[in-house]
Amino acid sequence: MFSWDLLANAVVAGVLLGGFYAAVSLGVSLTFGLLDVVNIAHPAFVILGSYAAYAMNSSFGLDPILTGVLLTPLFYVLGAAVYQMYYGSFERRGEESLRGLVFFFGVLFIIEVSLSLTYGVDYRLVEAPYIGKSINLGGVGIAVRLLVPFAVGLAMTLALHLFLSRTFYGRAIKAVAQDRLALRLMGANPVQIKTIAFGIGIAAASLSGALLVTIAPVVPSTDRDYIGRVFAITVLGGLGSIGGTLVAAIILGVAESLMATFFGPSWSLAVSFGILLLVLAVRPTGLFGR
Amino acid sequence: MRTGGGLLAGLAVIVGGILLASLGVNQYLYFAGYVVLQYVVVATAWNILGGYAGYVNFGTSAFFALGAYTAIFLIEAVQAPLPVLILAGGLVSGLLGLGIGYLTLRLKGVFFSIATLALSVVLQTLIMNWDYVGGAKGVTVIRPGGPLFGNWVTLLFTVMVGLAVAAVTVAWLIERSWVGRGLTALRDSEEAAECMGVPTLRLKLLATTISGFLLGVAGAPFPYYVTYVEPSSAFNLDYAVNALAMSMIGGTTTWIGPVIGAVLLGTAQQVATVTISSELNLLIVGVVLVAFVVLAPEGIMGLVRRARGR
Numbered sequence: 001m002f003s004w005d006l007l008a009n010a011v012v013a014g015v016l017l018g019g020f021y022a023a024v025s026l027g028v029s030l031t032f033g034l035l036d037v038v039n040i041a042h043p044a045f046v047i048l049g050s051y052a053a054y055a056m057n058s059s060f061g062l063d064p065i066l067t068g069v070l071l072t073p074l075f076y077v078l079g080a081a082v083y084q085m086y087y088g089s090f091e092r093r094g095e096e097s098l099r100g101l102v103f104f105f106g107v108l109f110i111i112e113v114s115l116s117l118t119y120g121v122d123y124r125l126v127e128a129p130y131i132g133k134s135i136n137l138g139g140v141g142i143a144v145r146l147l148v149p150f151a152v153g154l155a156m157t158l159a160l161h162l163f164l165s166r167t168f169y170g171r172a173i174k175a176v177a178q179d180r181l182a183l184r185l186m187g188a189n190p191v192q193i194k195t196i197a198f199g200i201g202i203a204a205a206s207l208s209g210a211l212l213v214t215i216a217p218v219v220p221s222t223d224r225d226y227i228g229r230v231f232a233i234t235v236l237g238g239l240g241s242i243g244g245t246l247v248a249a250i251i252l253g254v255a256e257s258l259m260a261t262f263f264g265p266s267w268s269l270a271v272s273f274g275i276l277l278l279v280l281a282v283r284p285t286g287l288f289g290r
Numbered sequence: 291m292r293t294g295g296g297l298l299a300g301l302a303v304i305v306g307g308i309l310l311a312s313l314g315v316n317q318y319l320y321f322a323g324y325v326v327l328q329y330v331v332v333a334t335a336w337n338i339l340g341g342y343a344g345y346v347n348f349g350t351s352a353f354f355a356l357g358a359y360t361a362i363f364l365i366e367a368v369q370a371p372l373p374v375l376i377l378a379g380g381l382v383s384g385l386l387g388l389g390i391g392y393l394t395l396r397l398k399g400v401f402f403s404i405a406t407l408a409l410s411v412v413l414q415t416l417i418m419n420w421d422y423v424g425g426a427k428g429v430t431v432i433r434p435g436g437p438l439f440g441n442w443v444t445l446l447f448t449v450m451v452g453l454a455v456a457a458v459t460v461a462w463l464i465e466r467s468w469v470g471r472g473l474t475a476l477r478d479s480e481e482a483a484e485c486m487g488v489p490t491l492r493l494k495l496l497a498t499t500i501s502g503f504l505l506g507v508a509g510a511p512f513p514y515y516v517t518y519v520e521p522s523s524a525f526n527l528d529y530a531v532n533a534l535a536m537s538m539i540g541g542t543t544t545w546i547g548p549v550i551g552a553v554l555l556g557t558a559q560q561v562a563t564v565t566i567s568s569e570l571n572l573l574i575v576g577v578v579l580v581a582f583v584v585l586a587p588e589g590i591m592g593l594v595r596r597a598r599g600r
Contacts, residue, residue, distance in 0.1 A: 038400045089584040099583050106580035109531050113573040231404050270415035273408040280405045
């Protein structure tokens, strides 16, 4: 029953999926990994991005990924606003941990239910010229609908890495993660820096949502599948490590793809959550922990 | 004296429930009342761990569903009677609770919450791939004929009245005993509590086990109530959100908080489901939850306390 062809196909598909998973997880890596804001609603913002891409695609025929890129400023503002509310209600009073978590859980729920009220619970999909095509490389088929999100995911990872290591604001975000007081003493405003970082995180979520809807149809409750994935990847990658996020995402993508190929797709979701449980129980600092 | 009064009040509620059940009012009221009472049990159980000990469990649905699926298994296998189902459902979920209790050794705060959510999905995947209990397509449960009295809806309603009283009594006892004080201490600072000689691990294990047990108990009659169970309905995220929202709205530090929250929010949802739509009522839950954590973090009981203080 075992075939090398099947294995090669599964691994390639898994790596491509991993690039996309990295895109979905980058925002959490930034907000949870570096800022310690437990944005459990992140996957809901991803799905919001998916529906935005779907809406633009179905009414104006715009390319979903292009829409995703064009909408990032809007989601940046949304993210900044959410963070301001979070800061004002919890962080400033120093009660962020548990109540903040409940807050984001509520936000996740509100986004999800609002989407199903607006669009119903039918699967929504987008149309683009590259969807449905595939490239054949010596027996290994590469679906273009996976290849494009993979490339965009890699580009996003690289861009975020460069932003964090080369620019003033990027370094300031890393500084906030290390020592908030020291940053304040240097004359920078940690709240402003965190607002920027959170906005970027949500913008990344919306763009990855556009990638998601390119790969597969979505329903409002798709976000639940991604809660485990993004946190598994972020924790496995070592909180806040951008390179680690990419590596962890590819590990998870390959693991899921192998599981789906050899045991059936209904088991693949258990992989991410199983890995998450295992990592949390055995090595909570992840592979590349700080 | 107080314990005696509480016991009497509990008995009165149970007797009242049986009387209410034998009255010939609209069947739908029992049907809706069951759901509200079920939420009293769920929210109270959640609060023992989340409110008293400060460990936020996002996997409420997993415990509830485990109770329900234990019942389904026993119905399929040996046609076990209802009391056995409830006890077994509680025990299995209690064991799972003990398991996550050991998890608290390594995982604190948000990591614990994320782990419980992960646990919920892993369990759901296992159940979805287990064909004996229906797998992904669900299972139809046939109620055995001739219930003890009345009909099945009123019987289940009465059972839930008893379970709600039992759950609240357990919460009340915990709160009044050294267990409750110990849990409060470890909620505020686990290190400090440990230093003062509070047996934190034993208390946490106790809290997770009791909480899990009660959630399983709440889920065990579920198959007979709905007669058709599928993984997505038993593992519904709504249970997790509701348990959290109800406790938060009522106030998490006392036993009465989750009861108030469950009765208010549960009733509001039942009314909204009939009069508006079930999607919209979930939206209301989400909005109310966010509004409360932002504006009144201590819940209704906190507001009452503040009003009294002035």
